[in-house]
Amino acid sequence: MTQESILTVNAGSSSIKFELFELGETMHRGLSGKLDRIEQEGTRLTFSDYEHAESQTVDCQASDHFSAVDFLIDWFESKEILAGVTAVGHRIVHATQLAQPEIVTPALLDELYRDSQFAPQHLINELVIVEACQRSMPNVPQVLCFDSSFHHTMPRVASTLPIPRRYEAKGLKRYGYHGLSYTYLMQELQRLGDPAASEGRVILAHLGNGASMAAVRDGKCIDTSMGFTPAAGLPMGSRSGDLDPGVFSYLSRREGLKSDEFFDMANHESGLLGMSETSSDMRDLLAIESNDVRAAEAIDVFCYQAKKMIGAYAAALGGLDTLVFSGGIGEHSPEVRARICASLEFLGIELNDKRNADNDPVVSPMVSRVNVRVIPTDEELVIAQSVSETVAKLDRSFDQHSPNVSATSATNQGTQS
Structure with missing residues (x-):
């Protein structure tokens, strides 16, 4: 049978x-x-x-x-x-x-x-x-x-785009993505007995070729970095993340770039790939950063923007109880996790060097204000x-x-x- x-x-x-x-x-x-x-x-x-x-x-x-x-x-x-x-x-x-x-x-x-x-x-x-x-x-x-369902609980202050209101009726707002991954991560926090899963302040960092973060309070998403499309927010493997709209205007006037060409550039030629001019894969860039300033700068920009996002979401949440790293980079790159978390002690974020190097499920010290976890997504x-x-x-x-x-x-x- x-x-x-x-x-x-x-x-x-x-x-x-x-x-x-x-x-x-x-x-x-x-x-x-x-x-x-x-x-x-x-x-x-x-x-x-x-x-x-x-x-x-x-x-x-x-x-x-x-x-x-x-x-x-x-x-x-x-x-x-x-x-x-x-x-x-x-x-x-x-x-x-x-x-x-x-x-x-x-x-x-x-x-x-x-x-x-x-x-x-x-x-x-x-x-x-x-x-x-x-x-x-x-x-x-x-x-x-x-994938966008997880973010339907976002309040209007987080989902509304600051453009003429008439466009909202046409469906233009911040939707958010990676929702299936975030659903799994919250289920895992619940299974692991982390009280923040249902009644705390959580930042979920899905860092891979596509990268985003979500802020979750009392089990509900209140904000996320991707917006109207998955190209918004953090810089990614080949996506730009957030861009000044003036960039398109400038390239249109000076380079003759059409809207479809700009869209392709922002989605397929930017991010780590565009900055490094070498690869969209973080592993490749880490391997050559000591000899290639472009690779080193691409990694620095990625980690800097992720650090900023954690700070912003800690402010939106009114503090932080749990930080979760997931996705290909978040799960497997101790170097990137360490660089993102560096200097965030004022938020209660600390890493234990050995646990982080070993990709342990919990990479923060035994006693820490913020529980920092590594959870493979599914x-x-x-x-x-x-x-x-x-x-x-x-x-x-x-x-x-x-x-x-x-x-x-x-x-x-x-x-x-």
């Missing part, structure tokens, strides 16, 4: 990650993988089979997300991965109104295509994958989990949990109103209409 499972799909601008969670008494991973370098040379699929403790890499040709998705679906089918899938969960970067996971309907897809103007680098690619999964698995519910687990809960709610709803109709078949009728 085929093992029932939930498939999660997490699409980025140049990659597609997936996980297969097998269902039983507990939910556990059976398979994970990533198709990366889409639209670049050397596109490849790397996957790990946990049951057989093996990893493999497969080369593929994928000129765009359409061909990448086709390749991935064909690979799923060749491995008979889809046979036991009872539901699919998708990370969706943005939804202007939706705060909870939703099962796909034609009306929902239409709404999200309209919203794609808010996150054009991500949303279209994500919807391409949703529709491909629908075609391949027409009898399986597709559940969308929204967006895929949050998606799988959300899918399970959403489908279960639908099952209960149909049990109450139509005992002879299953949730899956009812959902399929909706998606196929």
Whole structure:
């Protein structure tokens, strides 16, 4: 008998990650993988089979997300991965109104295509994958989990953009992203028994190729660094972070830069890559900073802006109880954590050098005003949990109103209409 499972799909601008969670008494991973370098040379699929403790890499040709998705679906089918899938969960970067996971309907897809103007680098690619999964698995519910939902609790003072009010009615405000990661980090703080998870002041720092921070008070987000788009806030791997709008005006007049060209520059040629002129990867820059002033300055700017953000959010929270580092840089770079936290003792932030060097779960001293933690994030687990809960709610709803109709078949009728 085929093992029932939930498939999660997490699409980025140049990659597609997936996980297969097998269902039983507990939910556990059976398979994970990533198709990366889409639209670049050397596109490849790397996957790990946990049951057989093996990893493999497969080369593929994928000129765009359409061909990448086709390749991935064909690979799923060749491995008979889809046979036991009872539901699919998708990370969706943005939804202007939706705060909870939703099962796909034609009306929902239409709404999200309209919203794609808010996150054009991500949303279209994500919807391409949703529709491909629908075609391949027409009898399986597709559940969308929204990265911006975590930030719906932000007060208006934090979400309002200081531009003419008439644009707010058109959907222009600060939305925030990395919400699935932040959801997981708050769940982990709760599991670890950190009282700040429900009744304290927390700064969450998701530092990776995409980087952001969130300020959380009493379990609710009150501010976050990313804004109207994921390009705002901290400098990132190839994104600029916050920019003076005069930069665009100047480059438009002096360089003839068009709006689309400026957008591409701010998202794909800036941040660590733009400043270093070498790499968007913090590991590469740390390896050469002693001999390359550009790499050293890029690291300094990144750490300086992160330090400033912690100070700003401590002010917004009225103090700080817990600081959490996560993401590829936050989890694995003691040097960057140390530079960000340096001179923040006045906020109660201190690091224990040995614990920090060892990437321990707690990197602050045993006795410290602020608990500084390192928590590996797990967006895929949050998606799988959300899918399970959403489908279960639908099952209960149909049990109450139509005992002879299953949730899956009812959902399929909706998606196929």
